Each structure stands twice: as structure tokens, then as C-alpha cells.
Amino acid sequence: MRIEAERGDITQQHVDAVVNAANSTLLGGGGVDGAIHRRGGREILEACEQLRAGDYPDGLPVGAAVATTAGRLPARWVIHTVGPVYSPSEDRSHALASCHSAALRVAEELGARSVAFPAISTGVYGYPAEEAAGIAARTVRTADSAVETVRFVLFDEHTRALFAAEIGQG
Numbered sequence: 001m002r003i004e005a006e007r008g009d010i011t012q013q014h015v016d017a018v019v020n021a022a023n024s025t026l027l028g029g030g031g032v033d034g035a036i037h038r039r040g041g042r043e044i045l046e047a048c049e050q051l052r053a054g055d056y057p058d059g060l061p062v063g064a065a066v067a068t069t070a071g072r073l074p075a076r077w078v079i080h081t082v083g084p085v086y087s088p089s090e091d092r093s094h095a096l097a098s099c100h101s102a103a104l105r106v107a108e109e110l111g112a113r114s115v116a117f118p119a120i121s122t123g124v125y126g127y128p129a130e131e132a133a134g135i136a137a138r139t140v141r142t143a144d145s146a147v148e149t150v151r152f153v154l155f156d157e158h159t160r161a162l163f164a165a166e167i168g169q170g
């Protein structure tokens, strides 16, 4: 698997699947979630509403992942996952790792060969970016997955550099 880190906007990635840092309602929010729904259009929200009416009446659990159409985004699918809210007193790294492994599992089931990830949980959910980068990189590196390319897409240079260091990209 090829693993990359680059600065950019996740909604502009030409990949098979983009991962959304969603919240458990699946009905939209701020940050990455807001940007994906805004640019992807109503189709994504409608697909999320169907998931809520079907398999996920109580919402998507933390650490789980589920796919929908990517609507008008230049990708085929959006894979929604719910990161943990950071806690200074409780280790929630397992849940953050699970977001990455579950998203890769869903990607593989779809036949996606390239997947773009944002820095899950490092925005509103408060995870320190360095810690999140380590967990994300380690989980993706050790995943036994048919996905060929994972691209971490980071909004700012500081976060990009942290992810680049964790994946060993100069």
C-alpha cells in the first residue's frame, strides 16, 4: 500500500472514496462533514437519512464506518466514520484506530483502490494532532487491505508535516 500525506481540501480529491469525519447522527455538522455535504449536494444527505431510517436508527457508533454515494464530489463514495471526542483522562486511541480500520474494510468491500482520509477527531473533537497522526499512520500501515493508495489530506501545513513524519514521508 502506498501512503501519502498532502495539504488540501478533502472535497476536491479525485479518489475512489473519501472518508468523512462525521458525527453519529449522520445528518451533517461542521468541519469536514459540513464541507462534504455542502459540495457533495443533497444526495449524500438523502443517503444518510436512509441509513438512519434503516440499519442505524440510533446513529452510527463511534469507530464504525458506512458508505454512501459521493454525490457531486469527484469521488465515487463517501465513507462516513465517527471519531472519538478526545479525553485527557481516558485513552480513546482504540476508537480512533477503529475508524481507520473500519473505513479501510468498507473501502475494500466496495472495491475502492484509492482512499482519502482527513485528520479524524482533530477538529471539534479535540484530539491532539500529533497523537492522532501517530494512531492513523500506524493503523493504516499495519492494515491488511487490498486498498492500494491511502492519502491523508490535511487542511494546514502543521498537520500535514505531522502526518508526513508519521508515515516517513520527507
Ligand code: ADP
Pocket: 008, 009, 010, 011, 021, 022, 030, 031, 032, 033, 035, 083, 118, 119, 120, 121, 122, 123, 124, 125, 126, 127, 153, 154, 155, 156, 159
Ligand atoms: P472532528 O469532528 O472529527 O474533530 P472536524 O471536521 O472538526 O472533525 O476536523 C477534522 C480535521 O479536518 C481538522 O484538522 C480540520 O482542520 C480539518 N478539515 C476541515 N475541513 C477540511 C476539509 N475540507 N478538507 C480537509 N480537512 C479539513
